Amino acid sequence: MIEIEDLRKIYRMGDIEVKALDGVTLDIEKGEFLGIMGASGSGKTTLLHMLGLLDEPTSGRIVIEGNDVSRFSEYEKTMFRLYKLGYVFQDYALVPDLTVMENVSLPAMLRKDRTEEQTKKDSFGILQRIGLCDRRDHLPRELSGGQQQRVSIARAMVNKPEILFADEPCANLDSENSAMVLDLFHEINEEMKQTIVMVSHEDWHKKYFHRIVRLKDGKVISDGRNETHH
Amino acid sequence: MGKKELKVAFLLALRALQRGSRSSVVLTVLIIAMCFTNMVFLPGLFNGIGQSITKQVVDYEVGNVLVSPKSGDKYVTDLDATLDLINGMPGVERATPHLSKSATLKYRQRLLGVSVRAISPNDEKYVSPLYTRMVAGSYLGDADTGEVIIGKPIAGDPTIKEEDEFQASLGGVRVGDSITIEYGNGYKKDYRIKGIYSTGWYQADNTVYVTMSDMELVEGAPIDYADYITVKAKPGYSEKFIKDELQQYGVSQKVQTTADLLSKSMGRALQSFAIINAVSLLVGIIITTVVLFIVITIKTLNSRRQIGILKAIGVDKEVIMHNYGFQVIIMAVLGISFGVIITSLLAVYMTYHPLVTPEWSATLYLTPLDLFTNSMILFLASIVAGYVPAWQVSREDIQTAMRA
Numbered sequence: 297m298i299e300i301e302d303l304r305k306i307y308r309m310g311d312i313e314v315k316a317l318d319g320v321t322l323d324i325e326k327g328e329f330l331g332i333m334g335a336s337g338s339g340k341t342t343l344l345h346m347l348g349l350l351d352e353p354t355s356g357r358i359v360i361e362g363n364d365v366s367r368f369s370e371y372e373k374t375m376f377r378l379y380k381l382g383y384v385f386q387d388y389a390l391v392p393d394l395t396v397m398e399n400v401s402l403p404a405m406l407r408k409d410r411t412e413e414q415t416k417k418d419s420f421g422i423l424q425r426i427g428l429c430d431r432r433d434h435l436p437r438e439l440s441g442g443q444q445q446r447v448s449i450a451r452a453m454v455n456k457p458e459i460l461f462a463d464e465p466c467a468n469l470d471s472e473n474s475a476m477v478l479d480l481f482h483e484i485n486e487e488m489k490q491t492i493v494m495v496s497h498e499d500w501h502k503k504y505f506h507r508i509v510r511l512k513d514g515k516v517i518s519d520g521r522n523e524t525h526h
Numbered sequence: 527m528g529k530k531e532l533k534v535a536f537l538l539a540l541r542a543l544q545r546g547s548r549s550s551v552v553l554t555v556l557i558i559a560m561c562f563t564n565m566v567f568l569p570g571l572f573n574g575i576g577q578s579i580t581k582q583v584v585d586y587e588v589g590n591v592l593v594s595p596k597s598g599d600k601y602v603t604d605l606d607a608t609l610d611l612i613n614g615m616p617g618v619e620r621a622t623p624h625l626s627k628s629a630t631l632k633y634r635q636r637l638l639g640v641s642v643r644a645i646s647p648n649d650e651k652y653v654s655p656l657y658t659r660m661v662a663g664s665y666l667g668d669a670d671t672g673e674v675i676i677g678k679p680i681a682g683d684p685t686i687k688e689e690d691e692f693q694a695s696l697g698g699v700r701v702g703d704s705i706t707i708e709y710g711n712g713y714k715k716d717y718r719i720k721g722i723y724s725t726g727w728y729q730a731d732n733t734v735y736v737t738m739s740d741m742e743l744v745e746g747a748p749i750d751y752a753d754y755i756t757v758k759a760k761p762g763y764s765e766k767f768i769k770d771e772l773q774q775y776g777v778s779q780k781v782q783t784t785a786d787l788l789s790k791s792m793g794r795a796l797q798s799f800a801i802i803n804a805v806s807l808l809v810g811i812i813i814t815t816v817v818l819f820i821v822i823t824i825k826t827l828n829s830r831r832q833i834g835i836l837k838a839i840g841v842d843k844e845v846i847m848h849n850y851g852f853q854v855i856i857m858a859v860l861g862i863s864f865g866v867i868i869t870s871l872l873a874v875y876m877t878y879h880p881l882v883t884p885e886w887s888a889t890l891y892l893t894p895l896d897l898f899t900n901s902m903i904l905f906l907a908s909i910v911a912g913y914v915p916a917w918q919v920s921r922e923d924i925q926t927a928m929r930a
Contacts, residue, residue, distance in 0.1 A: 389838075398537070402839070405533070
């Protein structure tokens, strides 16, 4: 589903070169719940940004469902993100002026293949799925951190994307809310056979992952099936 | 850019205004309203002055159309026949002659040089509202002799000493008092003050009016001539129509409309007003554009991270740009509407409380076309000022925007 070939990202700060990614090569299978783990500064978020088309690699190739995304124009990347990808951010990244329902509906509203009725139905359905239907008219600031992150997941899922990316989605949550969010990812993965790529540095999260890729200094240091997956 | 994208952009704009910083929105709307007021106030005031002067010139000097002696002649001659001809034409309310003589007024120890204007009081009523401006006594009648009406500034104020007067006067003449008028030809006569008027028009208020019958005594012969004839048009008839008609009907004298006369006498002043108006408009537009540019730039810079997130979830940069564009459009519409209300209220207020100077009184004269034109100019300036920063920020790459 995703082929990553010798991916490199070099940041230049004056004369100093920082290799955030240093020749990463990976294949991600459809329906996989992949965990990218590593210490801070290991390059895991950079890799996620490359896969989510939020940043340009210095070199290398990413092929998603047969599309070499590095050849895409800016508009094509935007449309690919809208139709094919979902993204959950560490700090929820909800639009503060929109209600829960409006936040969730936003990506669906832009899809040309969805009617207004379908958008409403899908948004309502996903809010029911995450248990926040009764909070649909609330603003993000009126919700707890865990609830905001669930809304963020709902927004990422509303367009039924092929791949869901999550960048340390539990970083700002307590363990109870973190478990709730991770359970939600697990259910989505199990029930909808959704491919999920999640970045985490919490060791206890690994039980949710089918496969774990560990990075260090921008390089893959281990890649294997997770025997502790529950 | 499809309908769906525009709908999302509009939703984002509306929600940002509804649920974002209210004080920022109110402040921006007020700034636009004040800019609009600034843009239309000074030109409106100048137009008001122009209208006020025009009205006073029409009311107290020339009527709608002025018939004056043809080139080389001193007077409009064959007066009765000319008046009959003009008064018989369709569209003419009334034509009335004026004959002025310079004279010296004497009251007690005071002497004052003035212009004495002979009129036909009853006909004059159709042309000029002078008879409605009496502040003491009464207006002249056609058969009156030995009686005059004088302007308030000529009558003067008995409580002000002669040396303290802003303008020389007779020092407090009242209705019923007798004054002596000595004409340039040496004719001298005592007149009773029948009335005192105040029009607010400098030239009229510094004139003494007598009847044509009285002026015949001064001239020592029946008068069949005049300095000029003022013509009042009936409602619905244009000055141009009357002028063309007079010329067509064979009035051989010089025929000019008020507009003709004003363009000659006030052409330079009107030109100056137009230049000041243009400069004022330009300054207003620049101020509005810069202020809105700053407001939207600050707004977009403060929202850079949100812009990055919107792009990350698949919102196209054009949607983001139009979001800010719509915000500006909504604020501009609100600001301009508020500005129209402010200026309209000011115009109504100034109708009842005009700005009065010794020379003229001015109202705020605004036509719907003025309001529409200025609204459109300000609206376009607002769109430019809003879209430029929105376009700049929406082009930023996701990583830079999200790191902001």
